Amino acid sequence: MRWTATGMLAAMAAIFVATLGLAADGHPAWGYVHAFAEAAMVGGLADWFAVTALFRHPLGLPIPHTAIIPENKDRIADTMAVFLRENFLTPAVVARRMAAMNIAKAAGEFLAASPERGGVDDRSRITGGAAELLAEVLESLDPDRLGNQVRSGLAGQLAKLDIAPLAGRMIETTMADKRHQPLIDGFVRWAGLTIEDNEDTLREIISQRVAGVLRWTGIDKTISSSVLDGLYKLLAEVLVNPQHPLRGKIEEGLSKLGQDLQHDPETRAKVEEMKRELIANPAVAVWWTGVWERIRRSLIARARDPESGMGEEMRSMLAELGTALQSDARLQHQINRFARRTMVGVATRYGDQIVRLVSETVKRWDARTITDRVEGAVGRDLQFIRINGTLVGGLVGMALHFLTVVL
Structure with a gap:
């Protein structure tokens, strides 16, 4: 998309140069073409400058109020942290969003999933990881002390x-x-x-x-x-x-x-x-x-030991737990309430630490990293700004040329 937008700007410049003489001595239509190319070139250049100025200095020139995002990344990091804290990590917001979620039922559907839906494979990964974790914990702890x-x-x-x-x-x-x-x-x-x-x-x-x-x-x-x-x-x-x-x-x-x-x-x-x-x-x-x-x-x-049967026993227990979570409304209510209270407690006690982690991570990024990540996140829309600027500028140029001819 960057090459497309740049190609359109180059095309407008070529048309502008090609129609310099035709606009004065040729058919009146060439005047509209010339005016379109001229205004489109100006609009494309203006939007290229605006888009580029967000992330870097245009042509490497230290023009004031350019490279806005790299120059203000610390302020952006603090603003993001405040935004997250005030809009996502307040107890009221967390409780309201969690109230609409049936976590227990979703977990039950996952655990009780049939083999055709990949449930056994998912449970195998869970039980395999849990078994290995149990073995490592038992090995790492002092057996005599334990x-x-x-x-x-x-x-x-x-x-x-x-x-x-x-x-x-x-x-x-x-x-x-x-x-x-x-x-x-x-x-x-x-x-x-x-x-x-x-x-x-x-x-x-x-x-x-x-x-x-x-x-x-x-x-x-x-x-x-x-x-x-x-x-x-x-x-x-x-x-x-x-x-x-x-x-x-x-x-x-x-x-x-x-x-x-x-x-x-x-x-x-x-x-x-x-x-x-x-x-x-x-x-x-x-x-x-x-x-x-x-x-x-x-x-x-x-x-x-994969042949010990522990994994199969754990998978069977997980499947039974999943069935119970799906069918028992009272159990769902208890688990959902526990999850909601837990998340509200996490937001209350650790919300500031979570947003501080976001802020400090962004502040540690260098200018190139934050530029690439933000630019990559916005993606194609930035280049559509340039394309639209080129087209809109050309249309405005034609309108102005029409007014000039009529008046």
Whole structure:
């Protein structure tokens, strides 16, 4: 467009020179052509000077009030900053503009986008970046210090928690729903397997408890076998008979324990004391440090392994979140309100810093940079000013020539 505008100016100059003689001695129409070219040349030159003067000195001459933008870039930067602050970054403006936006629904549509619309690829980029960020954060933090902080936080929360009533209510609820039966069955099976694994030791203990005469006659082996057989039989009966008296005794004990944990001060005090001793035990701290380190390494490995399934799990969660954001009006309202309040808070607290960043950035630009960027932003319209000036000037010249001839 710059070449077009300059070419038109050159064409007008050529026509002006070519019609100098024709305008005086030739056909009257040549006078109009000459007047058009003359005025168009003047208009084109005037607008070239005006456009050029905005950004640089015309022909390099230091004419006053030229190169306006480079010479006043600091004032322009401050004016832009004030404009942004007063028209875009005031709490009222931010709140008004945010009120018309449904950010939550838009986020839900993006997260729940179908594969045909590229949703999976978008979520893959999000989950991939989030997984890598998680791995880098876990690697960059001091594992011992982080583990101690997590342990201290858990210990603090556990110290505030009154465990005894909670455990008592859990026992009552479990028994009311008959969910304690599998626990009793599991305990009975465990007792049977424990006896079986330690049968030789138990036989030896029983043998040592009987009288020497019985051991001399070999009856001790019979007695130990009878005792063990009786234990196996008792456990088997308890396991297959839901109404066995021993099972009832166990249930009685569990029920009493549940009541004591909730209402007996002495039992509750014992549980609290056990809890405090457990929290203060150094062995627990060592155990937790090892557990945390294994968790940390496992998370890093899963985050870095594309085959671990973490990415697919995260994508699935994001898709479910997107569906919820699209369909739940109450959730949308809560998130939009939070986003609006957050942005208003950002504008209130950091608005001055944001506009100061704009101002300081523009001030750091040199004259050539700001000239190129502003000129490039305005673009073709600057050259249309020159083109229009050439055409309008020519038309005015023809009108003046007509008036001169008529009058």
